[in-house]
Amino acid sequence: MDNELLGLKLWMATLRPWVDILLIWALAWLSLRLIRRTLRTLRTHIVEHRTGQNRDARRIETLMNVFRYTANVVIIGIAVMLTLGAIGISVTPLLATAGVAGIAVGFGAQSLVKDFFTGLFLLIENQVSEGDVIEAAGKSGFVERVTLRHIRIRDYDGSVHFIPNGMITTVTNRSRDFAYAVIDLNVRRQDNLDEVFGTMRAISAALRADPVTGPLILEDIDIGGVEQVADAAVTLRCRIKVMPGKQWRVRREFLRRMKLAIDEVKETEAAS
Structure with a gap:
């Protein structure tokens, strides 16, 4: 027992x-x-x-x-x-x-500690979130991942950048509330600027009426005026208020339509 x-x-x-x-x-x-x-x-x-x-x-x-x-x-x-x-x-x-x-x-491991504290404040202060388009530490692109250690972004050509948070001193966030599609346009010195401004406003109105680009645009075009005068050309600057992250798409479409309008004017002048 x-x-x-x-x-x-x-x-x-x-x-x-x-x-x-x-x-x-x-x-x-x-x-x-x-x-x-x-x-x-x-x-x-x-x-x-x-x-x-x-x-x-x-x-x-x-x-x-x-x-x-x-x-x-x-x-x-x-x-x-x-x-x-x-x-x-x-x-x-x-x-x-x-x-x-x-x-x-x-x-x-001071750099590691710095990475963690910087990453913590980046999140608390809402400086960057996954899905934003940012520029930090000399790199820009789409934010795929945010951790306390690093930020992973993918740029336009598909390259992935891992940025330690401790290296980030300034964050440029292009995905907050709204953005501006800033456009610089070069025209000939002899062109009538009032007519060019009218063409720019007409193209902006057409973009707002377009079912594809219209929802992306928040306000009418803001024409700043003459930005620079050179020997053979005049640089005009304007901007369009758009949804965050959509400024590049609107800018490219505006320039495409502006190019078509300029070609049409040149063909008319050549025919006359």
Whole structure:
């Protein structure tokens, strides 16, 4: 009887750490699922009831991704330390060693810390969100990913740039509220500027009436006037207020139609 009781105790002592480990990781898995479900519910509530703008929805999505990543790291780290304790490995010396090593590594990891703090303020201050078109650290393009460590952008030719947040001192965001399609147009010195201005206004009106480009334009054309006078040409500047990120499309279409109008005038002059 004593042998059976002793064997049972030994068996329970052998099995107990594995039961603890299973319980630890089960709780970690449940915690991660709960956090993810809570973040999804919170995101849906905020998007549906507190904001109607796509930009705000992108910002919320970016923040939720960062929170989810941080929660994964923290919970998994705690689960690993508890697992080590369950199998008999004391985590106190490991934490002490990690603290000493952290101080030593910290002197060589200042740029990493700077990246994290800069990334945190970029998100809190809503300077950049996934889906924006920005220019930062000498690179410009479409923001595909924002983390506390870096920003990943893809430029016009498809190249992907990974920019550490610590390198970012200025962010030029071209996707906020509205944008201007700024257009510089060179015409001949002998051309009648009033007629050219009239043609520019007519093309702008045609763009606003177009079912494709019309929804992209917010206001009528704003003609600044003569920007520069050269020996053979005069540079005229104008701008069109458009939806954010649509300035390049509207600008190209305006120039295309302006070119057709200039060609038509030249053909008329040649025929006369």
